[in-house]
Amino acid sequence: MRLPFSSMVDIHGYFILFVISLVFIRSLISSCSWKKSWLPPSPFALPVIGHLHLLSKLPHQDLRNLSRRYGPVFRFLLGSKPCLAVSSPEMAKEILRSYEPSFLDRPRNSATVYITYGSKDFVFAPFDSYWKFMKKLVVSELLNSRTLDSLFPVRQDEINRFMNLILGKAKLGKAVDLKSELLMLTNNVITRMLLSERCSEDENEARDMGKLVPQMLEITGEFNLADYIWFCSKLDLQGIGKRIRKVRQQFDDFMERVIKEHEDENRRKDEVKDLLDILLKISQDDSIELKLTKDHIKAFIQNLFVAGTDTSALTIEWGLAELINHPRIMQKSVEEIDRVVGKTRLLEETDIQHLPYLQAIVKETLRLHPTVPILLRASTEDCTVGGFHIPAKTTVFINVWAMGRDPKNWDDPLEFRPERFLESQVDIKGQHFQILPFGTGRRMCPGTSFAMQVIQVALGAMVQCFEWKAGEKGDMTQVDMEEGPGLALSRANPLVCVPVARLDDSVIQYKM
Structure with a gap:
């Protein structure tokens, strides 16, 4: 006997209700098994794009x-892709410490995978x-x-050359576009340490x-639809994809030439001059693990x-x-x-240990303007952190920029006040979680000491040798502090200043 159509609909409806009930009971049992661990709160998500509509080119500000x-x-x-935003030191x-083994991976996108071979x-x-x-x-x-x-002689030589250029x-x-010239300075320091050559020796290749x-x-920090949709x-x-292939090819051509030159020279002289020589020597060691x-x-050289x-x-x-906007701090x-140094010689690395206020200025700069505003991690397994359930394969955004400006962590957080680092024991070496410009733990930046040497000496020498008048004509008393987009925290508008020497030319002048 066939059932009437209405009865069939009733049976079909009961079946759907039965399935929904099973799913609900299963999810309830599953939630109970978390033992009071719950997913963190979340804004309303849109289909397909999730929360992309809430993020701009300055995600550290949006997440804050x-x-x-x-x-x-x-x-x-x-x-x-599931993500977690964190903006509290606790x-x-x-x-990064208590559950570090579950968060030791870094998320990768198609651009970073390709560009890093x-x-x-x-x-x-x-x-x-x-x-x-x-x-x-x-x-x-x-x-x-x-x-x-x-x-050390390489770093000091390049800073001396930089002072020559500014002089x-x-x-x-003439006005100086400091972003452009500082990039050339740090490029030359790095390439000489890595490869024993200066970027600026060959004008075309330097550019x-x-x-x-x-x-x-810029490319590795862009949001690529191919990675998320x-x-x-x-x-x-x-x-x-097209842009990253072009950039890597340029880098690859450069490295092929440099590696060949090093291999040829090493066959003739068998001496180690730079970090590339060390890597090539290790690559030829058959006993290495x-x-x-x-x-x-x-x-690795690219890193x-x-x-x-x-x-x-x-x-x-x-x-x-910041110093231009705060003349009192500049003068101090x-x-x-x-x-400490005097006016008859240039500041050197050995002077830094005797310049605590200069050190505090750099630390305060890194608090307000961390060059990597967000630390990225990826969870490798399900875990419970702070009472919240964090599923495996969750990308974690640790908002260093936000923690450095949070009034819960700092008094007058938006005020540029280096004295705060003279009055407390808070440091930037990864032990104090309200300020993590170089990260912490096993994946902390290994080049922290090197970076601080270059930053402190270069900034100190610039303050020692010159007064800085902001603007193309040197007629501005304040500069804007607007942030630009990108993986690194850049200025929206490059800093342009007219330098005025405050020491005798013979002190600043560097005879090459």
């Missing part, structure tokens, strides 16, 4: 604004045996105190190489090039901008340098 509504820990979606400490680098490589090997190599061979001390502008009364680092940072995964709608290929070397140039230059630029720094 959202945290004011949803709390210091909340989840959001980039397309279909939660950052749990993730398939994650053969150190920064984005997964936390595995290769990464541990490279970390040991960095600490024991490449960036240890012995190697950095041996390369030439001062004599002519190309000088543009590579900002391009790499599933039906765009095979498409290059924004042209990011892991074999370094040419792609590994290129990717050092990117990490050591743009970020250091930006910190010096932000620091000088000048008086300290005159008292």
